Amino acid sequence: MTKKETAQIIYDEITKLFPNASCELNYRKDHELLIAIMLSAQTTDQSVNKVTEKLFKKYLTLEDFASAPIEDLEESIKHLGLFRNKAKNLHLMTNKILNDFHGVIPNEQSKLESLPGVGRKTANVYLAEMHHIPRIAVDTHVSRVSIRLGFAKKGSTPLIVEEKLMNLYSKDLWIPLHHKLIHFGRYFCTAKKPNCKNCPIIEYCKWPELN
Numbered sequence: 001m002t003k004k005e006t007a008q009i010i011y012d013e014i015t016k017l018f019p020n021a022s023c024e025l026n027y028r029k030d031h032e033l034l035i036a037i038m039l040s041a042q043t044t045d046q047s048v049n050k051v052t053e054k055l056f057k058k059y060l061t062l063e064d065f066a067s068a069p070i071e072d073l074e075e076s077i078k079h080l081g082l083f084r085n086k087a088k089n090l091h092l093m094t095n096k097i098l099n100d101f102h103g104v105i106p107n108e109q110s111k112l113e114s115l116p117g118v119g120r121k122t123a124n125v126y127l128a129e130m131h132h133i134p135r136i137a138v139d140t141h142v143s144r145v146s147i148r149l150g151f152a153k154k155g156s157t158p159l160i161v162e163e164k165l166m167n168l169y170s171k172d173l174w175i176p177l178h179h180k181l182i183h184f185g186r187y188f189c190t191a192k193k194p195n196c197k198n199c200p201i202i203e204y205c206k207w208p209e210l211n
């Protein structure tokens with residue numbers, strides 16, 4: 001069996017477990033999505049949703065965020081990890097969108113990544129979710145699962161994992177693959193207690209060899 005055939009079987013099996021896997025961040029507008037993704041660094045989507053429920057009622061527009069004192073932003077997101085840095089980036093990012101991009105969030109990777117607090121992963125998630133542009137955002141779950149399944153070697157950087165996945169899967173699967181791997185990693189093949197006993201793809205797993 002080729003690597004691509006194995007990858008397809010893995011995709012199909014994970015799809016059976018998580019047929020409707022999708023973005024779990026709550027948002028109504030493009031800037032809310034970008035902010036929610038930025039806030040989700042090193043914290044759970046659930047914690048972000050709790051914070052943004054109030055945050056997005058207090059600050060309705062990009063201008064509201066851009067003109068808010070950083071201390072006020074800090075207060076609003078203080079329950080999230082790295083909140084000081086995130087508040088600073090929120091302030092800088094919204095100001096840059098207003099000043100350099102006429103208030104329109106860019107839909108190009110390099111321009112998105114020029115925004116404070118927006119790295120490759122955030123840009124990938126945003127482009128895929130908001131514009132349906134094929135991207136595979138590699139977070140901790142995607143990375144761990146990909147390495148356990150042998151798609152990438154132990155110690156691979158997120159960029160290498162992303163490239164390996166892009167080579168294995170056709171473009172039309174990239175966005176659903178990203179969501180399915182996140183769900184599989186978040187709820188099944190978890191970092192500390194993977195559910196190996198019930199895993200439908202155990203025969204393809206390299207996890208024992210990695211330990």
Ligand code: SF4
Nearest residue numbers: 189194196199205207
């Ligand atoms: S066998 Fe265990 S470690 Fe391997 S993919 Fe399945 S749940 Fe994850």
